[in-house]
Amino acid sequence: MNFQFAQGLFIGRDHQNVNGNCQDAFCILEQKNSIVGIIADGCSKVGDRYTHSEVGAWIGARLQAQAFAARLESRSRKNNFFLENTGFWEAVRADVLAHLRILALQMGDNLTEVVTQFFLFTTVGFIITPRESAFFSIGDGHVFINEGHLSLGPFEDNMPPYLAYGMLTAATAFAYQVHTVMPTEDLSHFLIGSDGLDYLAKSENLAIPGKSELVGNISQFWLEDRFFQNSDAINRRLRLINDSKQKVNWEQQIIVREHGHLKDDVVLIVGRRKAYEEDLHRR
Numbered sequence: 470m471n472f473q474f475a476q477g478l479f480i481g482r483d484h485q486n487v488n489g490n491c492q493d494a495f496c497i498l499e500q501k502n503s504i505v506g507i508i509a510d511g512c513s514k515v516g517d518r519y520t521h522s523e524v525g526a527w528i529g530a531r532l533q534a535q536a537f538a539a540r541l542e543s544r545s546r547k548n549n550f551f552l553e554n555t556g557f558w559e560a561v562r563a564d565v566l567a568h569l570r571i572l573a574l575q576m577g578d579n580l581t582e583v584v585t586q587f588f589l590f591t592t593v594g595f596i597i598t599p600r601e602s603a604f605f606s607i608g609d610g611h612v613f614i615n616e617g618h619l620s621l622g623p624f625e626d627n628m629p630p631y632l633a634y635g636m637l638t639a640a641t642a643f644a645y646q647v648h649t650v651m652p653t654e655d656l657s658h659f660l661i662g663s664d665g666l667d668y669l670a671k672s673e674n675l676a677i678p679g680k681s682e683l684v685g686n687i688s689q690f691w692l693e694d695r696f697f698q699n700s701d702a703i704n705r706r707l708r709l710i711n712d713s714k715q716k717v718n719w720e721q722q723i724i725v726r727e728h729g730h731l732k733d734d735v736v737l738i739v740g741r742r743k744a745y746e747e748d749l750h751r752r
Contacts, residue, residue, distance in 0.1 A: 470504065470597055470653065474740045475696045477703025479711060481665055481733040484513075493663050493736035494526035494590075496534040503541040504597040506738045507534045510610065510663040512589035512631065525588035525633065529569070533632075536564040537596060552596060552603040558645040566635045573636065581637060588633035592645075593621065593661045595740075602653045604661070605645045607632045611667075612648060613660040613687065619648055622664060658691040658741035665735035669710070672730035679714035684730060690739045692749065697741075707735055 480491035492511030497504070509530040511522030540561050544551050551557050573583045591608025604612050608629035609622025622629055635643045672684045689696075689706075696702045711729030718725050 470599060471743045472504065472597065472740050473697050473743055473746070474504075474506070474738065475690070475700070475703055476736075476738045477690075477696075477707055478736045479704060479707035479731065479734070481668075481731050481735065482711060482713075482729050483732050484734060489513075490523045491734045492523040492526055492590075493665065493734040494523070494530045495736050495738055496530040497738060498534045498538045500538055500542060502598060503538060505534045505537045505541070505594065506661065506740070507537075507592060507594040508610065508661055508663055508736045508738060509533075509590040509592055510608070510665070510734070510736065512591075515585050515589065520586050520589060522587060522589050525569075526590040528572070529565070529588065529590050529592070529632065532565050532568050533561070533592060533594065536561045536568075537594075540564070541596065541598065552598070552601050552647070552650045558605070558647060562632070562635065562645060565632065569633060570636050584633050584636055588636075589631045590633070591629050591663070592632055593663070595659065595661055595738075597653055597656070597740075600653055601650055602656050603647055603650045604659070605647045607643060607645055609664045611660070611662045611664070613658075613691075614649060614651075615655075615657055615659070621648075656742065657745045658739075660687065660690060660737055660739040662737035663733075663735060665731060665733035666737065668731045668733055669707075669735060672710070675730060677709050678712055678727040678729055679716070680709075684710050690737065691741045691745075694746065696739065697746075703737070703739075707731065 476495050494509045497506045507530045509526040511526035577583045593606045593610035596603045606621050612619040630642045673686050675684055711731040713729045715724050715726045
């Protein structure tokens with residue numbers, strides 16, 4: 470399918486200030502007939518209680534990617550056009566919830582408490598097959614497809630739906646929301662990210678702390694070759710943007726501190742067709 474991918478993950482300033490963990494995660498699985506990418510954003514706290522949802526975010530990203538990959542492999546032998554079938558998405562969700570439930574029940578007798586403490590995470594993902602591609606979510610985040618942008622959320626009281634709530638209720642609010650199903654031949658580039666991208670977008674015209682260089686538009690991640698040539702390039706860029714600096718104002722005899730621009734954790738996966746890279750160089 471001739472796509473290239475890059476990904477990045479960085480802890481937000483609010484979590485750094487309290488010595489917290491990054492609660493975002495990602496997973497990409499490439500198979501012969503499909504590519505699946507998942508990002509997961511863990512819930513920082515429920516009410517007044519802080520959670521350990523970075524655990525569930527990493528497990529959830531991997532479980533979802535594996536569940537989609539397994540279903541895609543079996544479906545691809547029968548039918549190349551099935552991503553608009555709601556039964557496919559519900560089957561994957563049931564697979565993931567079954568695995569999460571087994572794990573959660575082994576972690577304690579109170580299922581609600583375990584789910585709340587460890588398994589609350591939002592999801593944004595993509596599927597690419599030779600003929601069709603889909604972008605989907607449960608909860609908030611961002612999806613960029615070619616020249617379009619879809620902002621997911623915010624939700625009332627900052628309470629997005631979480632897939633894991635499906636272990637506690639049958640409410641349809643916790644099902645996959647499929648935003649786009651399109652011919653793969655029409656897909657040139659894309660980016661999926663957590664809601665932490667809000668801060669990245671708002672700071673594009675601000676200077677990187679300690680430098681004169683601007684943060685720049687999110688499109689840099691699919692336009693610039695360096696992010697695909699070095700596996701750590703996106704992480705380095707996010708680190709620069711969020712690296713607080715201080716300098717002395719000798720005239721006023723004070724220390725001026727420049728804060729990093731990313732208050733929340735950021736995770737993103739970016740992809741582009743290799744022909745798109747070649748077209749950029751021809752320009």
